[in-house]
Amino acid sequence: MRITRYTDYSLRVLMYLANKGETLSTIAEIAASYDISRNHLMKVVQELNSKGYLIATRGKNGGLRLKGKPEDINVGALVRETEQDLDLVECFGSNNQCVITPVCQLRRALAEALDAFFAKLDEYTLADLLPQEKAAEMVQLLRIVSN
Numbered sequence: 001m002r003i004t005r006y007t008d009y010s011l012r013v014l015m016y017l018a019n020k021g022e023t024l025s026t027i028a029e030i031a032a033s034y035d036i037s038r039n040h041l042m043k044v045v046q047e048l049n050s051k052g053y054l055i056a057t058r059g060k061n062g063g064l065r066l067k068g069k070p071e072d073i074n075v076g077a078l079v080r081e082t083e084q085d086l087d088l089v090e091c092f093g094s095n096n097q098c099v100i101t102p103v104c105q106l107r108r109a110l111a112e113a114l115d116a117f118f119a120k121l122d123e124y125t126l127a128d129l130l131p132q133e134k135a136a137e138m139v140q141l142l143r144i145v146s147n
Contacts, residue, residue, distance in 0.1 A: 001117065007082040009036065009044045010053075014073060014126055017054060017066040019135065019144055024063025033142040051081055070130060076121035088114060 016030050027045055031038040045064060049056040055067045066073075080086075087093045091107045101107070130138065138144075 001088060001114065003079065004083060005040075006044060006084075007079055009034075009041060010048055010078060010082045011075070011129070012036075013041065013044055013048060013064075014053060014066065014070075014078070015129055015138075016142060016144070017064060018070040018126055018130055019139055019142065020065070022065060024057065024061075024065055026063050030064075033144070047082070053078070070127035071125045073126040074122060075124040075126065075129070076118050078126075079121055080118065086114065 012034055013030055016033060017025055027041050028038055031041050045054070045056060048054045049064075052067055053073060054064055056062070056064050088110045089098075089106065090096055091098050091101050091104070092110070098104070
């Protein structure tokens with residue numbers, strides 16, 4: 001399984017905002033810190049806002065900030081919400097044409113693996129991705145400036 005860039009960027013945006021605290025951030029600032037596309041981040045931020053992970057304030061003094069506490073954001077739930085296609089193989093989908101499906105055990109094995117993957121991610125919150133002992137280094141690497 002591979003996490004999409006969309007989910008990766010979603011996690012990175014939330015990690016950035018958590019490090020920034022209550023100080024507002026802009027999409028341009030986050031894009032520059034990670035050296036990623038501003039246009040792609042706009043789509044990610046829009047969805048994170050609509051799903052209630054962050055607050056986006058428009059206008060001259062607007063910006064982004066995390067909605068709630070990092071320890072309340074579950075990584076497994078976020079990945080489930082941002083990944084569009086969790087069908088690992090054809091037989092997971094509704095348009096399954098595989099001729100060996102009636103006897104094949106691959107689907108069961110992969111379904112169990114996917115369940116284990118999410119069970120492990122469910123053990124983590126956004127706060128777990130931001131250990132205090134690494135906070136200063138993360139802020140430095142992302143060039144975060146608090147106002």
